[in-house]
Amino acid sequence: MKNSFLRGMSHGIPICLGYISVSFGFGILAVKAGLSVFQASVISASNLTSAGQKAGLDVIVAGGAIIEMILLQLTINIRYSLMALSLSQKLDRRFTTPHRLLASYGITDEIFAVCSAQKEPLTPAYMYGMIFISAVGWVTGTALGAAAGELLPASVSTAMEIVLYGMFIAIVIPPAKKQHSILFVAVIAAALSVIFRYTVPQISEGFAMIISAVAASALAALIFPVRDEEEEAEQ
């Protein structure tokens, strides 16, 4: 129990570092929008998401309607449902309902990414370890950015923004090297995402990502259906 918590924490270190740098930017924005350091930190601790918080901040500043906030969060964050569904297939028996209710708080792009890359079933302790260190990074970065954002040289803070994407690359490339179907799905998804970005810019990034990922995975599932043994090995 304790070991898997620590293992989750150590797997979460790159996420934590990336989060500190990304949420730093959110802290700066929040203070510019007139929020206090504490208010900015509460938003980060309760939402644990980047794009949704930035968009939510815009609604707050504009004094927008609640329905606008709801629709915006749904649009931007609906991708988490897809990730939660995918992770629900990888859970250990120990994941009872209370654990599911608690751990679902921490399903972010990055935690989903690292959990998906695990060979063994996910235990609650492992996910809690990862969520804990990631959330600490996210809230700490927000508070630091809100309190002292202007002090960090721009060369450092901008270079930090690439950290999490570097981690995504490190998760996709090794299996893509070994399995043509994974290389195929990664290339198709990237291509669709590029097409959306430059030909239909009015579609939000969240939706463009979902459509690209769903289309690429469906195509790969048709062309390269997984065998039962493969699936067993994955579980």
Next chain:
Amino acid sequence: MSLATYIIVMAGVTYLIRMVPFTFFRKKIKNRFFRSFLYYIPYAVLSAMTIPAIFYTTHNIWTAVAGTAVAVLLAFFEMPLIVVALAASGAAFLLGLFM
């Protein structure tokens, strides 16, 4: 509208989006197409999220390309996540000093 109301709505919607499928989807999926689909989803999601967004991260296309190239190379040699992630950032930072 008070700030607290906004924050509660924001956090509540975001939590429900995550919680509902995670908590209520309990059985193993038998359908082969759907199983295959879920097997590929993580890679598709990460790939669509990374490209082209990674090229806009550092506010300069060349430092972003340098960071990406370093990440791809190190990932190809299967270095640990933290090494790849920090090296990408380090490469973007170093090139940024010369720009």
